[in-house]
Amino acid sequence: MLRIGNHLPSSKGYLAMAKHATKLNANTFAFFTRNPRGGSAKPIDESDIQAFLAYTQEHDIDHLVAHAPYTMNLCSAKPDIRQFGLNMLKDDMVRMEYTPNQYYNFHPGSHTGQGVETGIEQIAAALNETLTPEQHTIVLLETMAGKGSEIGGKFEELRAILDRVTLQEKMGVCLDTCHIWDGGYNIVDDLDGVLTEFDRVIGLDRLYAVHLNDSMNPCGSHKDRHQKLGQGCIGLEALTRVVNHPALKDLPFILETPNEDEGYAAEIAMMQEAAQ
Structure with a gap:
């Protein structure tokens, strides 16, 4: 069964997100833990969490992929920005334990001139400094497009981070199709080769989720501009091969395409129909 969903607004609470997912015929979804362009987070409503957990079990919604805010940069040259990001990461790990055994995805960050x-x-x-043996959350490094000074545009950079983390069992990777395409990994003409390279460098056993996006730009552009499925340079045929690939098909797929609800529902239905 294909697990697919999209980013949902988290401002109305967890139960509202789950019901929103059901409305779109999604069986997983992503959400920002806090304002994606800021640092504030709503207080946890434990009654909402309990209703949410019951609802997701009843409707088979699982493999959620929470997303850190874009302002979280753990490798900025400015110490105050690094500390700001570390504080958010620590707080998010506490918040994630209210919905245990899910995934927390973040952009590794931009070194802003310090060097990779x-x-x-x-x-x-x-x-x-943040991960604990007791936590139930798997933290995912996202593959990036390699624009500017951002880290993660090469599989080797993600592997280098993973190698330095003590609690290896708490870490994984989220593969973004737009990002790796823009980063120079040709998933249109050589999906098998790209995944073989991922396995060689990182290991497919470390891959927990996929952001399924088309791209506005050609391979290797390092631009990171998402497009609706089938309307970009990757194309529907290649994205269909992604969701049906034996190494990927059992992972949760999260849409981050430029859509409203109607468009997301159509893309979810389209990929569910295409799944073998």
Whole structure:
């Protein structure tokens, strides 16, 4: 069974998100833990959480992929921004335990001139300061497009972060189709080759989720501009191969395409129909 959903607004609470997912015929979804462009987070409503957990069990909604805010940069050259990000990460790990055994995805960050190696060390240090043996959440590093000074545009950079994290069992990767395409990994003409390379460098056993997006730009552009499924440079045929690939088909797929509800529902239905 294909698990697919999209990013849902979290402002109305967990139960509202689950009902929203059902309305779109989704069986998983993503959500921001707090304002994606800021740092504030709503207080946890435990009664809402309990209703949410019951609803998701009843409607078989699982493999949720929470997303850190874009403002969380664990490898900024500015110490105050790194500390701001670390504080958010620590708080989010506490919040994620209210919905245990789910995934928490974040952009590794931009080294802002310090260099990739320094950035990698800082990201790993923040994770080592935050992760605990008791937590039930798997933290995912997202593959990036490699624009500017961002880290994660190459599989080797993600592997370097993972190698430096002590609690390896709490870590994984989320693969974004737009990002890796824009980063130079040709999933249109050589999906098998890209996944073989991912397995060689990182290991397919570390892959927990996929962001399913088309791209506005050609392969290797390093732009990170998402497009609706089938309307970009990757194309529907290649994205269908992604959801049906034996190494990927059992993972949760999250849509981050430029859509409203009607468009997301259509894309969910389209990919469910295409799934073999």
